[in-house]
Amino acid sequence: MSERLPPLTALRAFDAAARHMSFAKAAEELNVTPAALSFQIKSLEEHLGAPLFRRLNRAVELTEAGMALAPGAKDGFRALSAAWQQTRRVLDTTSLTVTAGPALTAKWLAPRLYDFARSHPEIDLRFSATLRNVDLQRDGVDVAIRFGYGSDEGLVSLPARAEWLTPVMTPDLCAQFPTPESLRAAPLIYDDSISFLSPPCDWPAWFKAMGLEFTPGSGTHFSNADHAIDAACAGLGVALGRRPMIIKDVQEGRLVAPFKTAIETEARFRFLCLPASAERPQIKAFREWFFAEIEKTAHMWDDFDIIPVQTL
Amino acid sequence: MSERLPPLTALRAFDAAARHMSFAKAAEELNVTPAALSFQIKSLEEHLGAPLFRRLNRAVELTEAGMALAPGAKDGFRALSAAWQQTRRVLDTTSLTVTAGPALTAKWLAPRLYDFARSHPEIDLRFSATLRNVDLQRDGVDVAIRFGYGSDEGLVSLPARAEWLTPVMTPDLCAQFPTPESLRAAPLIYDDSISFLSPPCDWPAWFKAMGLEFTPGSGTHFSNADHAIDAACAGLGVALGRRPMIIKDVQEGRLVAPFKTAIETEARFRFLCLPASAERPQIKAFREWFFAEIEKTAHMWDDFDIIPVQTL
DNA sequence: TCTTCACACAAGTAATACTTAATTGAAGGC
DNA sequence: GCCTTCAATTAAGTATTACTTGTGTGAAGA
Structure with missing residues (x-):
């Protein structure tokens, strides 16, 4: 192995060419003329002693050697670029x-x-x-x-x-469903954005925590937690709300969290x-x-x- | 973020300087004079708009920005170097x-x-x-x-x-211990080089596979498998040999594997x-x-x- | 105090990278 | 089949970058 590294500008030219599979596009990326880029590749190939690209009619393709070099070159320059960007950001x-x-x-x-x-x-x-x-x-x-x-x-x-969930609803609705038992008859709002949790943190889990039988019926589903809470604010039903999601609405009286039991997830x-x-x-x-x-x-x-x- | 990358030679100079924490040693590594290296670092600092090294009396230390850049630069150049070496090797x-x-x-x-x-x-x-x-x-x-x-x-x-183990010994020894049962009284050789296997593949495991009671007694231990087999060849005792380790000695009659039962490991x-x-x-x-x-x-x-x- | 060490600076030079402009060679439209 | 277009190449000249030599500075250690 003669040297540790070939000329770096040539290597960068190769990287760009290999990523684009086109000398012209690579030249554009590096803001040089195609001629300059062609020359860089050629000099790199001379350095290596073997061709890196196979020149076809109107395209180029990597040789065996080029295929060995391309991924490492890409990773290397990506690392350098990331490091430089990060340095700029630190300043x-x-x-x-x-x-x-x-x-x-x-x-x-x-x-x-x-x-x-x-x-x-x-x-x-x-x-x-x-x-x-x-x-x-x-x-x-x-x-x-x-x-x-x-x-x-x-x-x-x-x-x-730690994150936990407790039922929330409007004060009006709370008057209708004042107890955990009565909640089973209330319109329930489901927040599907946390359906990935395992073990699940949903209505069945909460009722189980309360020691109550519960058969999931129909309910309104939302894909975003904030939409579920907004729906509860609008009086649509009872939502199982996460701490950060409900705090504002509870503080300002739009929602109440009457049942002092919450289920906690590890997420x-x-x-x-x-x-x-x-x-x-x-x-x-x-x-x-x-x-x-x-x-x-x-x-x-x-x-x-x-x-x-x-x-x- | 002005550009994607600074001048690469300057960056390489920085990498060397940061790795050695010395401009002089870095210059030596890159086969240039300390003056050239000093100039490269300076130009990189101008490019960035902030110093990368703090120049002390007779040493240098990295600034905040330098510390942000150094690891990424090292990784990047290491990746490029590895890719280049690999490419040379492919040829x-x-x-x-x-x-x-x-x-x-x-x-x-x-x-x-x-x-x-x-x-x-x-x-x-x-x-x-x-x-x-x-x-x-x-x-x-x-x-x-x-x-x-x-x-x-x-x-x-x-x-x-698949790799498995079976008892091997010299023909002479085999005459003394012709059955699996009698083997319990034979001098046993342990190969500690495979003690990392789980579940273990040792004498207790083999006797268990034969359906025989076995209480581990003393025995001779070797840290290398070949030494264990060599000891068996010398008539020191009975070894539990792996397929590739015993084949030559069995083929050439120095060892026999009389019990046609072997225990197989997933390793x-x-x-x-x-x-x-x-x-x-x-x-x-x-x-x-x-x-x-x-x-x-x-x-x-x-x-x-x-x-x-x-x-x- | 003197020496040594590590880096900085300046001027000149060598090497390298790039541009312009012309060329090749093949694919695709007419 | 001819012409156009596209992608890469080549050559010559120029600009830029990188490096060396030689000198200078400040601080640590004998």
């Missing part, structure tokens, strides 16, 4: 991009974010509500708040408080960021605000019986 | 480096390799017997033959025939190579020879009862 102490699911955004984050923005006017806050599990590195997102059991390989992952919200970003000032500020904000309302549920769903 | 159709454990080498491979070398005179064969699990990519090894249950992430892994020998190497001619030739060689002697054990150890 940026003003902007902060946060992503979270639509339900948490609507019911918990959005009403509170104004408070954060006001106490940190130097931070340029950008927000992206999506269900898609974004790639922090690739998508230029600094912080993600995600719900689930969490397998956050390679990320800093800080779990929030939680987690605060996620890249390790290299964990101590950046704006991220530290957001993290501290986020967890402080959760603690602020923790006392509200002191009189609840919390029953872990896996013990049912 | 080499003459040399072949094989590694295996000392026991398989002594008892199975070494006696047969001459045959392979003779029928492939064009291949420059290099052999490395070690227990260490070498990294094919890093250590420039083309093929590894390893024993175990196999978790060969990222490698082409071809399992050999096997695997033929391992890098995916990019799988179709290189010399590796293909070696692979085909290896598996054909195993088949050659498969008939020898046709009259054996093979009892999977996990059913015991």
Whole structure:
């Protein structure tokens, strides 16, 4: 093995050409003329002592050697590029991009974010509500708040408080169904966004926790947790609401949570960021605000019986 | 984020400097003068708009930004380097480096390799017997033959025939201990190199397979399988031998395997190579020879009862 | 205090990368 | 079958980048 590495510009030219399978497109990506790119590839092939591309009529294809080089080159440059982007981001102490699911955004984050923005006017806050599990590195997102059991390989992952569910409804509806037993006759609202939980955290689980027989009947299903809660606010029925989703509506009297029993799941919200970003000032500020904000309302549920769903 | 990537030579200079934490040593690695390297780092810092190193009296240390960049840069260049080396190796159709454990080498491979070398005179064969699990990519090894249950992430892994164990001893000793029952009084040889197997494949397991009571007494222990077999050849006692380890000595009459019952483990020998190497001619030739060689002697054990150890 | 060590700077030079412009060679429309 | 178009190549000239030599600076250690 003569040397550790060939000329890097030539290698980058090869990477672009292999990804596009076209010298012209690769040249465009690198902002050079096709001639320059052709020359780079040629010089790399001379360096190696064998062709990397087979030149066809109006296309190119990789040789054996090219096929051996292409994936590693792609990975290598991707790693370098990611590292560089991350370095640029570390230097940026003003902007902060946060992503979270639509339900948490609507019911918990959005009403509170104004408070954060006001106490940190130097931070340029950008927000992206999506269900898609974004790639922090690739998508230029600094912080993600995600719900689930969490397998956050390679990320800093800080779990929030335990998550549990309790029935909520309008005060009017509560007058009609004042007891857990009577609830079985009430119109029930199902939140399908947490149907992935195992063991399940749904109406059957809650009734079981109360020691009540329950045969699932019909009910209204919503794919988003915030829609389920909104439906409950509108008096459509009784929803099984998660702590962060119901807190605002309960505080402001639109909903009541009359039965002081909740079922707890092991799934939680987690605060996620890249390790290299964990101590950046704006991220530290957001993290501290986020967890402080959760603690602020923790006392509200002191009189609840919390029953872990896996013990049912 | 202005551009995708900074000048690559500058980035490589940074990588070397960060790995050595010294501009002088980095310059030496890249075969340039310290001045050139210093200039490269400076240009990279200008590109970024912030310093990457903090210049101390007679040392340098990474800044926040430098610490963000260094690991990614290291990974990136390592990936590129590995890809390049692999590409060079793909072009080499003459040399072949094989590694295996000392026991398989002594008892199975070494006696047969001459045959392979003779029928492939064009291949420059290099052999490395070690227990260490070498990294094919890093250590420039083309093929590894390893024993175990196999978790060969990222490698082409071809399992050999099922592996089983049966008692072997010298003919003289066999006259003294002609039956499985009598074996309990015989001097037993233990091969500790397979003590990691689960469920265990040792003397208690074999006697259990025979339906015999057995209380483990003393015995001679060897850390290498080949030493255990050698001891059996010397008449020291009865060893529980694996198929590839005993075949030569049984064929040539030094040992006999009188009890036609063997215990089978799920662990096997695997033929391992890098995916990019799988179709290189010399590796293909070696692979085909290896598996054909195993088949050659498969008939020898046709009259054996093979009892999977996990059913015991 | 003097020496040594590690890096920085400046000027000049060597090497490399890139552009423009013309060329080849084959596919596809007419 | 001819012409057009497309993709890559080649050659010559130019711009840019990378490197060397030589000198300078500041601090640690003898």
